[in-house]
Amino acid sequence: MQASRCFLYVCFFIFCIACDRIAPQSQKKDSYSLQEIKNEEASFFKIYKEKKAVVLVTYLNVAKTDSVVYVLYPNEKPDFSFQAFYIKTPVRSVACLASVFIGSLANLNVLDCVTAVDNADFIYNADILKKCAVNQIKQVSKTGSLNIEQTLVCKPAVLFTNPGGDTKKDFDERLIKADIIPVVCADYFETSPLARAEWVKALALFFNKEEKADSLFRFIKNRYQTLKHITDTCLNKPTVFTELKTGDVWYVAGSESNMAQMLRDAGAHYVFDDNHQISALSYTIEQVLTRARATQYWLHLHEAETLSDVLKQDARYAVFSAFKNKKLYNNNALQTTAGANAYWEQGLNRPDELLEDLITIFHPSLAPHHPLKYYKQLK
Amino acid sequence: MIFFKKYSLLFLLLLLLFVLDIALGSVFIPIKKIISCFWDSENTTDHIILFDFRLPKALTAVGAGAALAVAGMLMQTFFRNPLAGPYVLGVNAVSSLFVAVFMMSSGALGVFFRAWGVPLVSALGALAGLLLIMLVAKKIYKQAYILLIGMMIGFIAGAWQSVLEYFANAQHLKNFVLWNLASLSYLTQGHLVFFFLILCLCFIACFLLIKSLNALLLGDEQARLLGVNIGFVKNAILVLVAVLSGVTTAYCGPIGFVGLALPHVVRIFLKTTHHLHQLIGNIIGGSCFLLLCDILSNLPFFEAVLPINVITSLFGAPFVLWLLLKKNHS
Numbered sequence: 001m002q003a004s005r006c007f008l009y010v011c012f013f014i015f016c017i018a019c020d021r022i023a024p025q026s027q028k029k030d031s032y033s034l035q036e037i038k039n040e041e042a043s044f045f046k047i048y049k050e051k052k053a054v055v056l057v058t059y060l061n062v063a064k065t066d067s068v069v070y071v072l073y074p075n076e077k078p079d080f081s082f083q084a085f086y087i088k089t090p091v092r093s094v095a096c097l098a099s100v101f102i103g104s105l106a107n108l109n110v111l112d113c114v115t116a117v118d119n120a121d122f123i124y125n126a127d128i129l130k131k132c133a134v135n136q137i138k139q140v141s142k143t144g145s146l147n148i149e150q151t152l153v154c155k156p157a158v159l160f161t162n163p164g165g166d167t168k169k170d171f172d173e174r175l176i177k178a179d180i181i182p183v184v185c186a187d188y189f190e191t192s193p194l195a196r197a198e199w200v201k202a203l204a205l206f207f208n209k210e211e212k213a214d215s216l217f218r219f220i221k222n223r224y225q226t227l228k229h230i231t232d233t234c235l236n237k238p239t240v241f242t243e244l245k246t247g248d249v250w251y252v253a254g255s256e257s258n259m260a261q262m263l264r265d266a267g268a269h270y271v272f273d274d275n276h277q278i279s280a281l282s283y284t285i286e287q288v289l290t291r292a293r294a295t296q297y298w299l300h301l302h303e304a305e306t307l308s309d310v311l312k313q314d315a316r317y318a319v320f321s322a323f324k325n326k327k328l329y330n331n332n333a334l335q336t337t338a339g340a341n342a343y344w345e346q347g348l349n350r351p352d353e354l355l356e357d358l359i360t361i362f363h364p365s366l367a368p369h370h371p372l373k374y375y376k377q378l379k
Numbered sequence: 380m381i382f383f384k385k386y387s388l389l390f391l392l393l394l395l396l397f398v399l400d401i402a403l404g405s406v407f408i409p410i411k412k413i414i415s416c417f418w419d420s421e422n423t424t425d426h427i428i429l430f431d432f433r434l435p436k437a438l439t440a441v442g443a444g445a446a447l448a449v450a451g452m453l454m455q456t457f458f459r460n461p462l463a464g465p466y467v468l469g470v471n472a473v474s475s476l477f478v479a480v481f482m483m484s485s486g487a488l489g490v491f492f493r494a495w496g497v498p499l500v501s502a503l504g505a506l507a508g509l510l511l512i513m514l515v516a517k518k519i520y521k522q523a524y525i526l527l528i529g530m531m532i533g534f535i536a537g538a539w540q541s542v543l544e545y546f547a548n549a550q551h552l553k554n555f556v557l558w559n560l561a562s563l564s565y566l567t568q569g570h571l572v573f574f575f576l577i578l579c580l581c582f583i584a585c586f587l588l589i590k591s592l593n594a595l596l597l598g599d600e601q602a603r604l605l606g607v608n609i610g611f612v613k614n615a616i617l618v619l620v621a622v623l624s625g626v627t628t629a630y631c632g633p634i635g636f637v638g639l640a641l642p643h644v645v646r647i648f649l650k651t652t653h654h655l656h657q658l659i660g661n662i663i664g665g666s667c668f669l670l671l672c673d674i675l676s677n678l679p680f681f682e683a684v685l686p687i688n689v690i691t692s693l694f695g696a697p698f699v700l701w702l703l704l705k706k707n708h709s
Contacts, residue, residue, distance in 0.1 A: 121548065121549070122549075143545050143546070144545075246553075246557065247557045247560050247562055247686075248562050248564055248684045248686070249684060282683065282684075283405075284404070284405040284406075284677070284683075284684050285432060285564070286404050286405050286406040286428050286432060286433075287405050287406055289406075289424055289427060289428060289432075290406050290424055290428070293424050293427070303550055314567075315567050315569075316427075316431050316432065316567060319427050319431065338548070339548070339549065339550060
């Protein structure tokens, strides 16, 4: 009994410390009043306006049990009672640890602020690549893990990254001590392509580019919905599945993922539409074969450039109807020689362009003159 | 007569496991349908699953299990050490290192070299690892030291492999990591013909060496007095082990544990050190063991696949421990 009580005290103590690290503390009733600016689609970040600052809250996991608060102030530093990272805007130097952020910053015309990237091999943007080549932009994660010393030398004000599942690692104390604030963006947890694109609004706050982000997102959303309406009336919904097996496992996008949503919006029937999961699910080749053998279209075939590349990985892929009918489309039409793919950098920020490509693939008669941008048919 | 009974038992077990491996999988196919698939040439999904996926995988398990068990037996005879095996002595690690170098630098090579290069390089790596151990064994007579040095060679090869992985580009790294996880499902019908042809040649050579292998158990001097050409036999064993473990590693990835444990299990079961019985026992026993591991890795009634390496160690090691303890008590 004594031992179990002791254990509970220890748990409570650890919980208190953990909460103190990153979660916003219970707010004191003071003169500050935060007004939420409602997002249209995104649900993994929140923006609150205040007289002196903008408050950004980002969630770190799917369950939204962990969050982090950033107070972005353009002039005088406010003094809020809740715990947060305080960042003066506009920031002049940023590090991007995922190529999707490069795409967002390019859309906001603030690429000049980028002083560090993870690895140039994953970057498609030509300007960034030129600067990497002359070492004007440093590569701080060339071997997979973040090189803290190099990052400290670059000294970016913020470091845009995705959650790695370990909060302690995501918020490395050495970086925070050096005033390099990790901005952890869980954009890939969003369940719709538009929600993911709306993250441009969160990133824009660091550069005081809210208006530009708003107008850009409005344009993307309007265009996306217009395109989606075109397929609403289609009675014919071609079947589609994605990916290749990795080892013995075939990872399939969850039916609640933004990929599955986009396939539905493009007027296709995703054959793994019944698992109600956001994250990818693992299947065996037998299960995929049973469900997708007669499927009409096959997308996202890893690095394959041609039909023979697909067969080189496993000759048995030829049994799928999509292969027999040569209806294989890969999302690697635009890529560098090192393998960086514009789909992940630009495409995810422009779901309207991705949707247009998909509609062209599934319903060529609805977009007769649209040349594919991110996708290409394997031959 | 006793051996005949035991072989019959092993053979029946092999048949049973082979049928189970084909019948069980992540997709349920009723027995009636499985049987009808053998008569109908209809191109149904069940037919494809059985003949293009399950049958090649089961045959790979039979071949790879037999090859690794026989390679382990040969090494234990060669070093006269019950702990010798391709995994323990670092042979697999050197073989993996050679494959890592090859895979991470083969971007510029043609399709032919990429397809046939891995088995060749893997066998060469295994041979290099064995030669290294053999050189050490010539200078050091204490068996425990040889094992320790073998493990050190394994660590060094593993460390260099990690260095290569650290600097490899994403695609090469992915290919290598997948290969390194080991799987029985890489081989298609075309590969299987080549794989079994090599295995059959190696097993025939082993049968021809049986007298010499038995003599080697008495020590080099005694074997020489019995008229065995020690140099030739040892070289032949090295080449056989290199080819058996190298080709298997190339096609399935590095599978641990089988080469070390199976010869012991077979020895305990057959209660003999005669190499004719051991060879037959290891061929059938190795096949049975890997078939069983494959059945377990597919987790019938669960929608998941575990890496074969996990199963061989997770289920195999406690089983061998139990066998050894039981033997010790009796």
